Amino acid sequence: MSKLRLMITMSLGSYVAGPDQSEENPLGVGGMELHQWFFPLKAFREMHGESDGETNASSPVVEERQANIGATIMGRNMFGPVRGPWPDESWRGWWGEDPPYHHPVFVLTHHQREPLEMEGGTSFHFVSSGIESALAQAKDAAGGQDIWLAGGAAVVNQYLAAGLVNEIDISIAPVILSSGARLFDKLEHGALELEQIRAVDAPGVTHIKYKVG
Amino acid sequence: MSKLRLMITMSLGSYVAGPDQSEENPLGVGGMELHQWFFPLKAFREMHGESDGETNASSPVVEERQANIGATIMGRNMFGPVRGPWPDESWRGWWGEDPPYHHPVFVLTHHQREPLEMEGGTSFHFVSSGIESALAQAKDAAGGQDIWLAGGAAVVNQYLAAGLVNEIDISIAPVILSSGARLFDKLEHGALELEQIRAVDAPGVTHIKYKVG
Numbered sequence: 527m528s529k530l531r532l533m534i535t536m537s538l539g540s541y542v543a544g545p546d547q548s549e550e551n552p553l554g555v556g557g558m559e560l561h562q563w564f565f566p567l568k569a570f571r572e573m574h575g576e577s578d579g580e581t582n583a584s585s586p587v588v589e590e591r592q593a594n595i596g597a598t599i600m601g602r603n604m605f606g607p608v609r610g611p612w613p614d615e616s617w618r619g620w621w622g623e624d625p626p627y628h629h630p631v632f633v634l635t636h637h638q639r640e641p642l643e644m645e646g647g648t649s650f651h652f653v654s655s656g657i658e659s660a661l662a663q664a665k666d667a668a669g670g671q672d673i674w675l676a677g678g679a680a681v682v683n684q685y686l687a688a689g690l691v692n693e694i695d696i697s698i699a700p701v702i703l704s705s706g707a708r709l710f711d712k713l714e715h716g717a718l719e720l721e722q723i724r725a726v727d728a729p730g731v732t733h734i735k736y737k738v739g
Numbered sequence: 740m741s742k743l744r745l746m747i748t749m750s751l752g753s754y755v756a757g758p759d760q761s762e763e764n765p766l767g768v769g770g771m772e773l774h775q776w777f778f779p780l781k782a783f784r785e786m787h788g789e790s791d792g793e794t795n796a797s798s799p800v801v802e803e804r805q806a807n808i809g810a811t812i813m814g815r816n817m818f819g820p821v822r823g824p825w826p827d828e829s830w831r832g833w834w835g836e837d838p839p840y841h842h843p844v845f846v847l848t849h850h851q852r853e854p855l856e857m858e859g860g861t862s863f864h865f866v867s868s869g870i871e872s873a874l875a876q877a878k879d880a881a882g883g884q885d886i887w888l889a890g891g892a893a894v895v896n897q898y899l900a901a902g903l904v905n906e907i908d909i910s911i912a913p914v915i916l917s918s919g920a921r922l923f924d925k926l927e928h929g930a931l932e933l934e935q936i937r938a939v940d941a942p943g944v945t946h947i948k949y950k951v952g
Contacts (some may be wrong), residue, residue, distance in 0.1 A: 537923075538753075538907075538909070538923055538933065538947075538949070539753050539922065539923030539924070539926070540751075540752050540753050540923075544928060555928060556928040556929065694751075696751070698911075698947065700933035700934060700935045700949055701933065702923060702926050702928065702929075702930060702931045702933065703928050704925070704926055704927050704928040704930075709752065710750075710751055710752030710753075710915060711752070712917070713752070713915050713917055714917050715757060715768060715769040715915065715916050715917040715918075716769065716915070717915060717917075718915045720751065720913035720914065720915065721913060722913045722940075722942075722943055722944065722945065724940055725938055725939070725940035725941075725945040726938070726940070727935075727937055727938035727939070727940075728938075729935075730935055731935065732935065732938040732945065732947050734751075734911065734945050736751070736913055
């Protein structure tokens with residue numbers, strides 16, 4: 527059975543982005559600090575064509591997260607800074623022509639758009655028919671593999687509230703953000719039954735994995 | 740140097756209590772679930788005069804938290820359900836005549852009241868002159884030992900915003916609370932510089948310790 531796996535980094539205080547997201551500041555003010563633990567890793571450097579980088583306690587966690595993923599779901603703000611109707615087809619994501627997904631990515635939006643075929647196996651599919659439809663399409667595309675629920679907070683909170691997330695693997699960065707996009711917001715108490723699977727103490731970050739009952 | 744140490748349990752989503760706190764439900768709806776990891780421990784059972792209980796990966800964390808503490812600071816809602824001016828002296832805390840502190844406890848309130856001498860070395864001192872004054876009094880009383888900042892969220896957020904907290908040791912429970920009292924709220928980005936000291940994977944909980952720079 528294909529699982530929907532939330533894998534994301536948040537601040538101590540549950541923010542996944544800072545305020546004032548823009549093209550210059552995709553993660554909002556301070557949001558980039560959340561990912562400091564990831565940038566020195568060999569796994570990250572390799573994504574960017576470099577052969578250096580370190581291996582530490584985060585490395586097996588990253589490996590585990592990347593394994594058995596056949597599709598990704600994300601919100602539109604994670605795809606780009608354009609709001610409202612698409613003015614044209616020029617915005618093709620933050621990641622250049624060879625994005626680090628290498629599988630189909632489903633972008634939730636209220637505004638329809640033709641799919642984008644990128645290099646390296648990544649394609650972007652714009653879904654305006656809601657979160658359940660996006661999940662069904664992602665499952666079809668994943669060919670039995672799991673689906674990465676990547677962000678942002680609004681989309682994640684919708685999937686959580688709908689009880690559609692099977693696993694949460696969250697990285698908690700030693701960062702305080704003042705405002706922005708917050709996870710685990712506006713959920714009913716008892717909406718989710720969580721079982722802690724493991725926690726990993728890594729340099730500058732803690733990774734906690736939960737099974738959602 | 741006497742340190743102010745925040746040691747508290749929060750939900751995945753940063754709530755330390757649920758909504759609708761009352762005398763029957765001191766931690767609000769669902770708030771008790773946060774502490775499920777603590778109740779089976781020998782350290783908890785011993786506080787309540789029992790000799791049974793288990794020892795697990797949380798046990799050394801609890802021991803470390805209890806060590807070298809000479810005073811506690813808490814908000815008024817953590818002391819009791821009475822709001823507004825004290826109608827009389829009858830409310831003496833949630834914990835009976837021998838509270839599990841065994842040292843002076845400073846309760847922040849807008850409404851003055853005479854100190855309470857309890858059994859077993861605990862005393863409650865009501866401070867209406869603000870958080871800095873409470874900290875100064877707690878330091879005097881602690882005799883060189885550290886001070887436990889115990890909660891609730893409003894008081895903790897004030898101490899964090901004022902830059903007065905030296906160490907954060909937070910337990911994250913696999914629980915979602917919908918609303919209530921939230922930690923790390925309304926802080927300026929960059930107000931706190933955190934360094935992760937250690938994370939402990941324990942049954943049903945993760946304990947993360949930060950040094951505040």
